[in-house]
Amino acid sequence: MIRIGVDMMGGDYAPLEAIKGAEAFCKKDPSESKLVLIGDESKISPLLSDAPGLSPSCYEIVHAPQVIEMHEHPTKALKEKTQSSISVGFHLLASGKTDAFISAGNTGAMMVGALFSIKAIEGIIRPTIGAYMPREDGSMGILVDVGLNSDCKPEHLNQFALLGSLYVQHILNVQNPRVGLVNIGEEEGKGDLLAQAAFPLLKENPNIHFIGNIEGRDILLSKADVMVCDGFTGNVVLKFAESFYAMAKRRNIQDAHIDRFDFEQYGGVPVLGVSKPVIIGHGISRATAFYNMIEKAQRMVKTNLVEKIKESLHS
């Protein structure tokens, strides 16, 4: 039985939307996993009657009376609010009482928790977070890093490529995923010092399928499945893409593909390279996002992604 910790207090629409997401998951997949709902019991319990699909066999509640608010200082809040849902969630994960943890709460606190409560896999220099980039052919690429590491060294990018490849392969079912280096020109030798130095490392990495440089205009095309860049560039691009979607919605543009830029629906991004599956959701997560986060976390546990990462570090 897989045990997935869910922060019920994180996000703008918690705990109601978290409960609805948990309910949707339990209705679809009632036996394989148990959801560990972490949060203020007095706020969670009254809502359970509205979620009849959330059968008692499917979940248990772990009381965590405190909440780390969205704008609290991550390290300070984690230290002081030991009974917060995020602190308790990481404690359960670190002690083996859960197999994965998801939250749409304070992103900084989730990152700090992922890095310091459960730590990086041995051999991983810098864990990373990726973001999905939808393509018109229905496929999905991943841009990595999107903000956890704003200053990077070439060897970091090389590891992001590996971590992204394993995620895409095992979680998105893309065989032999193509890795592209985000750059400002196609030819080898182009780019800033980081990209210039990362290129030969990626080229010589036997554990990835490197296809060379890609440009900003290729990110939304199906050129590479894993697109590697420093977290500064990736973060600016991700937020820019989000704003393009927001603009399209404001302007009432109806288009099935544009709708796929509603990043909220994908239910957060995995922290890759840490020793347990952790997924960080958007603050604006609703039921579908929670459902997707739980489903992705289950998949990360079932496919034993962390072990696969460990193995490939030693191959």
Added chain:
Amino acid sequence: MIRIGVDMMGGDYAPLEAIKGAEAFCKKDPSESKLVLIGDESKISPLLSDAPGLSPSCYEIVHAPQVIEMHEHPTKALKEKTQSSISVGFHLLASGKTDAFISAGNTGAMMVGALFSIKAIEGIIRPTIGAYMPREDGSMGILVDVGLNSDCKPEHLNQFALLGSLYVQHILNVQNPRVGLVNIGEEEGKGDLLAQAAFPLLKENPNIHFIGNIEGRDILLSKADVMVCDGFTGNVVLKFAESFYAMAKRRNIQDAHIDRFDFEQYGGVPVLGVSKPVIIGHGISRATAFYNMIEKAQRMVKTNLVEKIKESLHS
């Protein structure tokens, strides 16, 4: 009389679209400027009969029989093809026979020419190129740098802010333009080492109106008029935006604001910080783009932008 050099051989649709653009300019503004049409006379002359609006008083032709192709190596091509339209164009500009030069040809050759034929203004560490970012309120922001400087130091960003501000003020008529530092968070102290170090410089710069950090999601909002970043990030964002527009067109999305992301219509980007006005156009420039480039170049000459940059470096 302002003399504007126009490369007639640069771009995918040259020389015909360049002639049409020149004609449109002459029809609108027949007296103030003389266009110096630079290129292969045997290719230009036969097309003149199709452009009756291009009155003889409005232009002269300078014969330049060679063409630097789009994929030639910039430095090598400039050196070897001394009779190319770009080489001749920069020679005319450097010797004072023209007051500005525009081209939709080989971007690299244009950059090398701008940096080495006419050189940077004294005191400018790194010239830069910016790109327009349209906003829904009808205004236009400028993102600077978008690719000329992929590795930057904090003092470079500080100068980009000044150059961008002067361009926006004098050419786009925005009074007291707001400068934002592109970053991955709003608070001071956020970002990579470059952004962290650039922030205090921008904050203390008396010649700009710095409003603080902006994020990727703010680039298309009317938060800052001048958005400063390293050329790696800016280039990736610009090409990403171009690809979003291309995607919208492929999907037949009809929207007046989305159409403003057709960067081609703006007619190229100015090279800022060099000692004469130079504008580099898209390879896909058509008549409107050429018209806009000529008009912008004329405006750069008329407003004496280069002198204004020199003055503000000593204020």
